[in-house]
Amino acid sequence: MADEPTKQPGAGQTRRRGAALEEAILRAAVDELTESGYAGLTMDRVAKRAGTNKNAIYRRWPNRLALGIAAYRQLTTSVQPPDTGDLRDDVLELLRRANRHWSSPLGATLRELLSAAGGASELLAQLPEQSTDTVAATWLTILGRAVARGEASPEALHPRVATVAIVLLRNEFVVRGVPTAPDSVLVEIVDEVYLPLVRQRGAAAS
Amino acid sequence: MADEPTKQPGAGQTRRRGAALEEAILRAAVDELTESGYAGLTMDRVAKRAGTNKNAIYRRWPNRLALGIAAYRQLTTSVQPPDTGDLRDDVLELLRRANRHWSSPLGATLRELLSAAGGASELLAQLPEQSTDTVAATWLTILGRAVARGEASPEALHPRVATVAIVLLRNEFVVRGVPTAPDSVLVEIVDEVYLPLVRQRGAAAS
DNA sequence: CGACTTTAGGTACTAAAAGTACCTTATTTG
DNA sequence: CAAATAAGGTACTTTTAGTACCTAAAGTCG
Numbered sequence: 001m002a003d004e005p006t007k008q009p010g011a012g013q014t015r016r017r018g019a020a021l022e023e024a025i026l027r028a029a030v031d032e033l034t035e036s037g038y039a040g041l042t043m044d045r046v047a048k049r050a051g052t053n054k055n056a057i058y059r060r061w062p063n064r065l066a067l068g069i070a071a072y073r074q075l076t077t078s079v080q081p082p083d084t085g086d087l088r089d090d091v092l093e094l095l096r097r098a099n100r101h102w103s104s105p106l107g108a109t110l111r112e113l114l115s116a117a118g119g120a121s122e123l124l125a126q127l128p129e130q131s132t133d134t135v136a137a138t139w140l141t142i143l144g145r146a147v148a149r150g151e152a153s154p155e156a157l158h159p160r161v162a163t164v165a166i167v168l169l170r171n172e173f174v175v176r177g178v179p180t181a182p183d184s185v186l187v188e189i190v191d192e193v194y195l196p197l198v199r200q201r202g203a204a205a206s
Numbered sequence: 207m208a209d210e211p212t213k214q215p216g217a218g219q220t221r222r223r224g225a226a227l228e229e230a231i232l233r234a235a236v237d238e239l240t241e242s243g244y245a246g247l248t249m250d251r252v253a254k255r256a257g258t259n260k261n262a263i264y265r266r267w268p269n270r271l272a273l274g275i276a277a278y279r280q281l282t283t284s285v286q287p288p289d290t291g292d293l294r295d296d297v298l299e300l301l302r303r304a305n306r307h308w309s310s311p312l313g314a315t316l317r318e319l320l321s322a323a324g325g326a327s328e329l330l331a332q333l334p335e336q337s338t339d340t341v342a343a344t345w346l347t348i349l350g351r352a353v354a355r356g357e358a359s360p361e362a363l364h365p366r367v368a369t370v371a372i373v374l375l376r377n378e379f380v381v382r383g384v385p386t387a388p389d390s391v392l393v394e395i396v397d398e399v400y401l402p403l404v405r406q407r408g409a410a411a412s
Numbered sequence: 413c414g415a416c417t418t419t420a421g422g423t424a425c426t427a428a429a430a431g432t433a434c435c436t437t438a439t440t441t442g
Numbered sequence: 443c444a445a446a447t448a449a450g451g452t453a454c455t456t457t458t459a460g461t462a463c464c465t466a467a468a469g470t471c472g
Contacts (some may be wrong), residue, residue, distance in 0.1 A: 015438055015449060042429065053450060054431080064430070108325070115321040119314070119383040130381055160398050164374070168366070171373045174380055175336055177325045192366050197403050221420060221467055248458065259421060260460080270459070 016052075025050045025057055029071035033086060037105070038068050038112035052135060065116050070124050072113055075129050081138045087146035094138070095169055095186040101129075103172050103180035111173070132159075139163045144199065156198035165194040222258075231256045231263055235277035243311070244274050244318035244383070271322050275332050278319055281312060282334050287344045293352035297400060301375055301392045307335075308379050309386035317379070338365075345369045349404065362404035371400040 016024060028050035032041045043064055047053045061067040084094040110129065117123040124130050139162040146152040150180050156162065168189045172181045222230060234256035238247045249270055253259045267273040288299040307313050316335065323329040330336050345368040352358040364367065374395045378387045 017448060021449075043431080044429075053452085055433095055451090056449060057420070058431070059448080072286050111325055114380075115324050119317055122381065122383075132381060158398060160374070160394055162369070162401060167377045168370070168373055170380070171377060174320075174376070175330070175338060177328075177330065186393070189364055190366060193370060193403065197399065200406075223419065223468065227420075249460080250458075259423090261422090261462095262420060264460075265419080 021050075021052065021056060023062055023148050025052065025060065025067075026071060026074060030074050031065050033068065033071045033075070033109055034105075037109045038116060041068050041071070043067075065123065067114070068113055068116065069123060072106075072109060073126065073128070078128065081141045082140070083145065085149075087142065087149075087151045087198075088190060088195060090142040090146070091165055091190050092141070092186060095165060095189065096183075098129075098166060098169055099181055099183075099186060102170075107173075136163055136165060139166065147196070152198040153200060161197060164197060168193065227258065227262060228266055231258065231266065232277060232280060235273050236280050239274065239277045239281070239315055240311075243315045244322060247274055247277070249273075255279060271319070271329065274319055274322070278312075278315060279332065279334070284334065287347045289348070289351065293348070293355075293356075293357045293404075294396060294401060296348040296352070297352065297371055297396050298392060300348070301371060302389070304335075304372060304375055305387055305392060307388075313379075341372060342369055345372065352404070358404040359406060360377075367403065370403060371395050374399060 012049065025046065029041060030182055032046055032049065037079075038159065041064065043054045046067070047057055050056075070136045078098065082090045084090050084093065102110070110127065113127065114124070128134060136159040140157060140159065143152055143157060143162045147154050147157060169186065170180065172185060230363070231252065234252045235247060238252055238255065247270065249260045251264055252273070253263055256262075263273065285303065288296045290296050290299065316333065319333065320330070320336075334340060342365040346363060346365065349358055349363060349368045353360050353363060375387065375392065378391060383396065
């Protein structure tokens with residue numbers, strides 16, 4: 001028990017305030033989330049780990065879920081869309097990235113957060129993977145390049161169409177349990193659905 | 207408080223057992239679920255409402271979620287696929303049914319259950335709406351008829367392809383919060399994605 | 413009919429955790 | 443230095459799932 005938590009190194013009396021304390025709490029929350037997922041993120045444990053108490057947390061985040069989301073966001077980095085010069089490769093790359101992420105411990109944590117948020121859309125919107133706009137922008141980017149190359153029809157440049165592949169993959173994770181989708185599923189989504197959809201498109205019926 | 211719960215009518219000493227008691231508990235659980243959703247389904251309340259106690263419940267269901275799922279299943283009836291003679295109408299009908307259900311209080315309860323189940327696929331599989339096979343069978347039925355009429359390509363008779371529309375709609379409910387998807391979303395899914403996809407399909411790339 | 417077994421009822425408990433109250437003490441600010 | 447602000451400490455309330463254990467009916471079988 002001679003194992004002082006992460007206070008100021010060697011601090012005897014020093015008391016952190018404001019941003020310094022906030023960062024310490026967030027770091028503690030991130031560590032808990034990493035080690036034990038959202039289930040392990042209890043307010044008491046985060047407080048103890050940060051060398052403070054629950055009050056300090058509740059002064060900054062209204063509840064456990066908000067803290068969990070904040071911590072999760074610290075762990076996700078924004079990614080650049082791939083640009084391989086071939087639509088199919090770009091699409092597969094994006095799907096594989098998503099698959100890797102959702103299959104990782106971090107993906108399991110994301111599921112817990114989505115669970116806990118229930119249908120609270122204002123919370124959900126804070127999860128990068130869930131932000132419709134962000135996702136759509138990425139897919140429109142790679143599709144736009146494909147259109148320029150003549151690999152896809154300009155009519156496919158529509159958020160609903162462009163994001164079909166990732167939506168199908170997300171569905172695998174929602175409907176099935178945790179495990180990784182085999183690569184064959186990704187290939188199937190691309191070859192059976194996505195490419196046929198964006199290549200040549202007939203006029204929609206009225 | 208002279209309001210005796212649902213025991214045997216007029217029973218002074220009679221004590222229900224076996225199936226009779228099980229039904230009473232399940233009915234109480236269904237009522238709680240209907241009135242207050244899964245959040246309101248506490249073991250104590252169900253026990254009191256059924257005129258029994260928690261022990262009797264735990265002898266039959268291992269935990270609260272299992273009871274919740276059992277109660278939910280009592281509330282859902284299996285439906286017949288539509289057969290309007292027109293693919294677009296059939297598809298819209300199925301989507302509208304799903305939209306109505308997910309937008310209803312029962313749909314909100316379903317979300318709570320999905321939340322609570324997290325990624326436990328063996329539990330999830332017990333939810334009718336989540337059973338991949340059931341859903342795929344329905345969609346393959348209406349698509350099969352459309353193929354016979356020449357409205358769709360035989361290559362579309364593939365579970366992944368056939369279910370695209372409902373998967374996209376489900377995504378709306380997962381990503382956005384609770385509210386009903388406007389009918390325009392359903393129409394967009396049908397006209398921008400689903401019909402172009404199943405009508406004429408180019409050969410898939412290798 | 414009477415002993416035996418099974419199962420329901422009653423009651424109390426534990427355990428976990430979120431969130432709150434309230435006071436003391438350190439730090440900053442003017 | 444005084445006043446205001448924010449952190450620390452501690453204890454508490456509340457809620458609910460799940461468990462333990464005993465008593466008393468109900469069904470069963472000799």
